[in-house]
Structure formats: structure tokens, C-alpha cells
Amino acid sequence: MIANYGYKDGSGEYYISIDTDKCIDCPVGRACLTGCPKGMFETMTDDYDDEVVQIKQSFRRNLAYDCADCKPSSNRPPLPCVVACTPAAIKHSW
Amino acid sequence: MSEQLNTSDKKPEFWRWQENCWADESKDWRSAKAITVGIDVGSVSSQCVVVADGELFAYNSMRTGNNSPDSAKNAFKGVTEKTGLTLNDVHMVVGTGYGRVNVPFSHKAITEIACHARGANYMGGNKVRTILDMGGQDCKAIHCDDKGKVTNFLMNDKCAAGTGRGMEVISDLMQIPIAELGPRSFEVDQEPEAVSSVCVVFAKSEALGLLKAGYTKNKVIAAYCQAMAERVVSLLERIGVEEGFFITGGIAKNPGVVKRIEKLLGIKAMDTKIDSQIAGALGAALFANTLVQKQGPLAPIVA
Structure with a gap:
């Protein structure tokens, strides 16, 4: 399942997508949990009883601001969460 | 010339939509082996759906009150009054919706995303792939497979x-x-x-x-x-x-x-004879039915 967390507003679309099929048997021990400097990720048991990662509720409506530190306007480095997730389950829309 | 707005003292509630309570009178729930209930407490409306042996039997759809537990109880009460069914007759209750964790007599809470997909699969059949849930205070786009499992x-x-x-x-x-x-x-x-x-x-x-x-x-x-x-x-x-x-x-x-x-x-939406507003609660009741098949019935939780 691809779970999209975030929102669209007048300034753009801010979604983090997590492909939970790639996330269920994480080979890197949920490195995203510690990879994100703001600790935005957490584990949960989904509706089909699989343990996967999700974005914490408190961050879902503020992604444009909460992710801003990792996204400078120039010379943008690779995103820590994306780097940490070697199965490539995490994608950002912006 | 534009139409004038009514400025009289009496303020009719134009927004108030029709609440519905329905039961399939051709069926007797007493002969069913598994009776499950789904409660969807949304931000604007609350529904209770009763499924008997995996088939829709009864529902009640009403406006959400000022607290989730009471809304869940009132939604169930409507079905009770219509059918004579009590909580002791129910084998499992699943809560869903914005207030799903506050349904006092539910055995499990499942997100409305999964429940709407499951409900739409029942209402529209196994060809349903894209679901648009236009709720009271949010909107969801959902993809599902032929079994109603969410894929996106x-x-x-x-x-x-x-x-x-x-x-x-x-x-x-x-x-x-x-x-x-x-x-x-x-x-x-x-x-x-x-x-x-x-x-x-x-x-x-x-x-x-x-x-x-x-x-x-x-x-x-x-x-x-x-x-x-x-x-x-x-x-x-x-x-x-x-x-x-x-x-x-x-x-x-x-x-x-x-x-x-x-x-x-450029696509026509699929038709259904079932009230579109109950999809979440229906999905929850169907999830409960599957769980009863797997785990057996559970004792009622007295609120």
C-alpha cells in the first residue's frame, strides 16, 4: 500500500509517500526513525496487521515547514530519511 | 435582480440533512450465525451498520453529537429500536471514523480509509478500484484491489x-x-x-x-x-x-x-442502491465479520 501523508494548499503539494509493501520487512531496522532529525516517523500496526512506518499525526499538516531544514533552496543535500530508507519506500512530492 | 435573503427571526436549519434508519424486514437476525456491528463516528455524521452472516441487515445514520461516545451509543440505539437487537446479541463491534477510539463498546478500531474501501467493495462489487470519500470535514482518495484492500x-x-x-x-x-x-x-x-x-x-x-x-x-x-x-x-x-x-x-x-x-x-461513478453515507460503518462491520470467522465471537463490552 502507498500511504500519502500531507496536504495541498495554496503554496503547493506537500506529501511524503510511504510504500508499506517495501516497509513491512525492513532490512535496515527502521533506520528512518532515527534518520529524520525531527523524529517525524513512527512505527504502527496498520489495518491489515502489518507493522509499518507512518508520519506522526502532529507533523502531517506542517510538512512544508517541518521538512524545510532538510531542503535548502540551493545545494540541497540528499534527504536524510530517503537516504536512511534503502528499500526506497519513502518519497517526497516537493 | 438577485433573490433576497430571508431575514426573519426564525432561523430554519437548511443544512440539516435527512437522518435514516433502515432494516431488512425480509430477514430475521435471530437466525444468523454471526452478527457484527460497525460504528463510524465521523466529524459530522455517525452511522451504525449491522451485518448478519456477512450481509447488510440494518443501519442507522444520524448527525454526530457533541461527544463521540454518546454519538456511537445513539447510532446503535437507533438500530436497537428498529430491530430489537441488543449488544448481547452482537458477536463483534468495530469502530471507525474520526471518533473510532472513543466508541465505548467496540472491540477494535480500524481506520476509515480501510473501512471505506471494504464498504465500497461490498456496495459496488469487486470492480471498484478508485474510491472518493467525501466526508464531513475531510476528503479521501483511495485505491483498492478486487478484495477491497487499500493499495494507495x-x-x-x-x-x-x-x-x-x-x-x-x-x-x-x-x-x-x-x-x-x-x-x-x-x-x-x-x-x-x-x-x-x-x-x-x-x-x-x-x-x-x-x-x-x-x-x-x-x-x-x-x-x-x-x-x-x-x-x-x-x-x-x-x-x-x-x-x-x-x-x-x-x-x-x-x-x-x-x-x-x-x-x-470523463468517468461515470458506479451506482449503488445502498446509502453511500454508510460505507465506512459497513466496511467496519464486514471487517468484524471476517474477524469473527477467524477468531470466533467476543463477549460484549459493557459501556
């Missing part, structure tokens, strides 16, 4: 634009019963441009401005329905729309929005 979802819960609450606001503003908004939106000489703002608050002031500029109420409603359709279509386009398109939630009953969504997408 997207939710907009940051803004009330494109939701049932937005339509209620316009209904009150125009002083037209909410059930009439859809049909009246087609009674225009020429389809107007959508109201430009995506925000309910600004759309309200824009609608007032249009009335002052000489728009008829019908034309303003048409402009609002178009804006709502454009809003949700942009959400749908983000995850893509596949054939087997199904709309759940209260707005599915508004042809003014549904027809405009169909026109923008």
Missing part, C-alpha cells in the same frame, strides 16, 4: 473545502435545503465559472459577492458545486483514477457535485 490513499484533512461541511455552509447561506442544492445547481442558463477560492470561509464571502452582483442563487450554487468538484478532482488526480470509480460519503448524494466530478474526470 491520500487524505486532505487540512481544509474543509470540498467537504460536506462546506456544502452545509453554502446551504445555510443560500437558505435552500441541502437536498435541493444538487438539482438546483443545474437550473442555470449557462454553467458559471467555479468560485475561485478553495477556502470555505472565503467561498462564503465570494458567494455573497456574486449574489450582490446579480447572480441567482442557482448560479451561485452551480459555481460552488463546480469549485468543489475541481477541488476533489485535483486530489484524485494525484493518485490517479482507474475505472471502477465509486463515491462514498454524504456528498455522493449531491448530483450537482457528482455529475461535475464525472464530467471533469
